[in-house]
Amino acid sequence: GQNIDQPTEMTATEGAIVQINCTYQTSGFNGLFWYQQHAGEAPTFLSYNVLDGLEEKGRFSSFLSRSKGYSYLLLKELQMKDSASYLCAVMDSNYQLIWGAGTKLIIKP
Amino acid sequence: GAVVSQHPSRVICKSGTSVKIECRSLDFQATTMFWYRQFPKQSLMLMATSNEGSKATYEQGVEKDKFLINHASLTLSTLTVTSAHPEDSSFYICSARDPRQDNSPLHFGNGTRLTVT
Numbered sequence: 001g002q003n004i005d006q007p008t009e010m011t012a013t014e015g016a017i018v019q020i021n022c023t024y025q026t027s028g029f030n031g032l033f034w035y036q037q038h039a040g041e042a043p044t045f046l047s048y049n050v051l052d053g054l055e056e057k058g059r060f061s062s063f064l065s066r067s068k069g070y071s072y073l074l075l076k077e078l079q080m081k082d083s084a085s086y087l088c089a090v091m092d093s094n095y096q097l098i099w100g101a102g103t104k105l106i107i108k109p
Numbered sequence: 110g111a112v113v114s115q116h117p118s119r120v121i122c123k124s125g126t127s128v129k130i131e132c133r134s135l136d137f138q139a140t141t142m143f144w145y146r147q148f149p150k151q152s153l154m155l156m157a158t159s160n161e162g163s164k165a166t167y168e169q170g171v172e173k174d175k176f177l178i179n180h181a182s183l184t185l186s187t188l189t190v191t192s193a194h195p196e197d198s199s200f201y202i203c204s205a206r207d208p209r210q211d212n213s214p215l216h217f218g219n220g221t222r223l224t225v226t
Contacts, residue, residue, distance in 0.1 A: 033214055042115075042202045042217040043153070087153070089215075097143075097215060101152040 002026045004100035006088050011106045012078055020073045020086050020103045028093020034062050034073045035087040037102065043087055046073070075105075083107045112136060115203050115218025122193055122225055130188045130221045132203030138183035139205035143215065144176075147200045156201075159186040193225040 003025045012018040024032070031050040035043035049055055049064035049071060061074040073086055088100040112135040122128050132142055142159040157178055158166040165178035177189040190197055202220040207213040 040200075040222070042220040045214040045216065048214055097155075099153050099155075 002092065002098045004088055004090060004098055006086075006100040006103045008101070009104045009106065011108060012075075014078055014080060014107055014109050016078050017074065017076050018078060018105065020075070020088075020105065022071045022073070022088035022100055024069050024071070024088070024090045024098070024100075026090045026092045026098055029066060030091040030093065030095055032062075032064055032071050033089045033091070033097070034060075034071075035089065037085045037087060039084070046086075078107050080107050080109070113203065113205050113216045113218045115221055117221055118219055119222045120224070122223070124194055124225055125192055127189055127191045128193055128223060130190075130201055130203070130223075132186045132188070132205070132218050134184045134205050134207075134216075137205075137207045137209060139186075140183060140208065142180060142186040142203055142205045144178065144186075144188050145202045145204065147202065147220075149200075153202070156188075159188075161186075190223065193223070195225045198223055198225045 006022045033048050034046040036046050037043040047062040049062050054063045059076045064071045085102040085104050087102045089097045091097055114133045114135050116131045120128055140161045144156045145153045146156050147153050155168050156171045159178045159180040161180045161183050167173050175191055180186040200220050200222050202217055204215040204217045
């Protein structure tokens with residue numbers, strides 16, 4: 001079956017760095033997406049990786065290793081507004097998105 | 110950039126009535142749109158894939174006759190919750206991908222919070 005695993009919840013301190021991991025087992029691979037979702041709101045797109053390596057976008061970076069079925073989202077200089085759920089999603093061979101359950105990130109002052 | 114608009118953002122209805130939710134792609138044509146449902150503190154659950162000009166594809170466990178989907182144009186898909194019941198209260202979110210971009214991410218509407226009393 002297809003499976004996306006990510007931690008349920010993480011806590012970090014304002015100004016620090018946090019890494020949210022995602023491992024996947026899917027039928028084929030056509031890219032991995034990270035979304036941010038604040039409580040009560042729809043998800044917003046953060047990043048897309050289809051090749052191995054690190055993609056940096058401001059305070060957020062996303063890494064992919066296809067051979068390991070592994071990705072992480074790195075958030076630097078954490079701000080209180082970064083408190084949200086972070087969703088990992090993989091596009092399989094049929095171009096369908098398989099979603100992880102999301103990681104709730106709690107930022108403490 | 111690509112934008113998906115969803116309306117209404119909130120709706121409260123009485124049990125037994127029907128509610129229609131609209132999803133529009135504003136600057137691209139979407140032959141396919143996706144409807145998700147999300148209960149509190151749970152992950153997104155794909156309900157159905159809306160296909161322009163043909164029948165929607167429903168996920169297992171989703172009642173076709175209860176959740177009517179119409180994708181009559183390349184920029185509009187509608188989801189109608191028929192004979193709504195309190196257990197249908199949820200956050201409904203539509204999304205679409207810009208076909209002009211290879212491996213475009215899903216762009217989400219702002220969601221519709223449905224409360225059935």
